[in-house]
């Protein structure tokens with residue numbers, strides 16, 4: 032098959048290189064489309080909007096823009112100068128010197144990545160964090176490559192039925208219709224990676240999403256060479272049963288290691304596992320050490336690679352940690368484990384906390400801990416909680432943990448991805464280019480403390496208006512009659528709650544006092560308040576679905592109609608609208624179950640005021656001057672039900688007595704000066720601290736650099752020890 036036929040539009044940027052084509056606007060537009068840097072570059076997005084506004088707005092997919100431009104070349108000619116300028120800017124971006132020279136090469140593995148809405152291979156916070164990790168690594172010039180899976184049916188598209196219940200729809204993704212390229216081998220044919228399965232090899236081909244300077248390699252088993260059921264391994268994200276999950280994690284981990292080998296030298300010096308889904312990568316890296324004669328036993332091999340492996344755990348909720356029964360592990364690993372000469376029982380020990388507890392299942396988290404010298408949680412509080420949960424697990428078969436057995440690197444967000452257009456323009460006027468170039472630098476943001484309140488208010492109002500317009504349109508489309516007329520963008524207070532409907536996040540806490548909530552939303556025409564919800568429940572999380580249904584039905588209740596709205600199908604696009612338009616970002620997890628949370632970080636960057644339980648990142652960020660905290664002074668020993676009741680009371684009290692009055696307290700210019708003081712202080716103090724640039728620089732200093740310099744070996748056995 033000719034590679035060219037893979038490209039619906041005939042412009043494979045890989046094959047379209049030569050001096051002449053560099054100046055061809057079609058080539059330039061393809062180069063812009065196929066580098067996902069557009070997902071955080073307003074300039075490139077403005078070009079797509081100019082070339083094919085209808086296609087761009089409908090699909091948020093630049094490959095559709097490219098197709099439209101191919102059909103109507105006049106559009107290219109009309110925009111040639113803008114295309115050339117954006118292309119030149121991308122080239123400058125790609126060539127910029129690294130911010131911190133000397134960071135070792137890293138392979139970053141994750142089951143999900145959220146880069147842009149046209150690549151639906153994520154479900155929530157873990158994926159968003161991974162996507163933002165890659166974007167900051169690219170901006171900073173870290174030599175990082177990423178490994179994930181291409182889900183043809185992704186996560187699900189959510190709709191709501193008449194009863195207010197969630198329905199899930201799965202749409203097939205055609206990789207050649209989105210910004211993905213096939214990875215080729217030296218002979219120019221698609222690279223295939225084989226993963227050992229019982230009695231056969233399962234093949235994966237590799238798609239590359241180019242994220243600025245970082246390549247994201249996605250393994251995909253939907254191909255003719257595979258048995259039909261093997262083609263389904265990478266079909267759904269977090270779908271299927273344990274069997275499917277295990278097979279998926281074999282493709283991600285073992286396939287990921289084999290992919291690194293197939294990509295050739297130089298091999299990454301550090302492997303970073305984002306959550307335990309990829310931890311089989313350690314088994315394959317260890318197997319290579321044995322095969323190449325660097326290690327005699329499997330345990331030796333694990334001890335050799337551990338100094339180069341880092342593991343980040345993301346949840347204190349038990350269901351978030353995969354664990355497989357012994358017979359399932361044996362069914363898949365019986366032949367594979369013989370490649371490194373170990374018995375089933377020894378393999379099981381790698382996945383057990385108490386190695387001799389025959390009843391313990393094989394935990395992917397324990398394997399990750401046993402394989403990694405560097406382990407961390409994702410907020411300071413979560414670091415402490417994780418140490419309690421996972422303490423005492425050593426490397427290999429040792430039960431003596433590394434000296435620093437659980438570090439904490441607090442999560443962040445990628446500033447340029449989440450900032451809204453009006454706030455971005457305000458930052459540019461107030462701060463110059465510094466906030467873009469060094470978003471992690473507190474000095475770059477300091478002037479926001481004294482930003483002009485009038486200008487801040489107009490930027491906030493413009494972003495609020497964009498959200499309310501969207502909510503109104505969606506509510507009409509869903510047959511819910513739109514927003515009430517008093518919800519006007521220049522007057523209303525907009526409260527937002529958006530996240531996965533996991534029960535510990537307690538989305539319905541506000542509905543515990545329906546009469547008081549109804550008064551808050553509708554009691555005073557001078558003080559219009561809107562409350563907007565969005566979020567998906569995992570398809571098999573029945574309690575989570577019940578909470579969702581309760582919220583949806585509240586949105587249909589005449590007491591709340593037009594003021595309490597539920598937006599279907601929460602994804603990164605809806606998230607952007609919400610975090611950019613919200614005045615108040617609500618977060619109500621049951622402490623300490625929210626490892627970090629990041630949506631609040633996105634909202635405060637855009638000038639929202641955060642109202643949240645003291646959990647995750649807010650536990651370390653909260654100051655009375657900038658936002659509000661729930662559950663202060665409640666004992667960690669309180670029973671969950673009692674905590675829920677206490678915090679439900681506290682939340683509605685707080686909104687009635689402090690939050691709503693503060694927003695409507697206006698000065699003689701009609702501006703809520705005290706409110707904006709909180710907003711400015713939040714932006715100035717929290718944006719740099721909770722950026723992924725700060726996070727990546729911390730990973731570099733505390734984990735990547737020491738792991739890369741370890742005197743052992745490279746991960747990947749073919750290289751000789753230094």
Ligand SMILES: *Cc1c(COP(=O)(O)O)cnc(C)c1O
Pocket residue numbers: 154155156157159529530531601602603606607627628629630631633
């Ligand atoms: C930011 C984000 C999340 C994570 O939000 P939390 O605060 O961790 O709940 C989840 N989903 C989407 C689409 C996001 O943009």
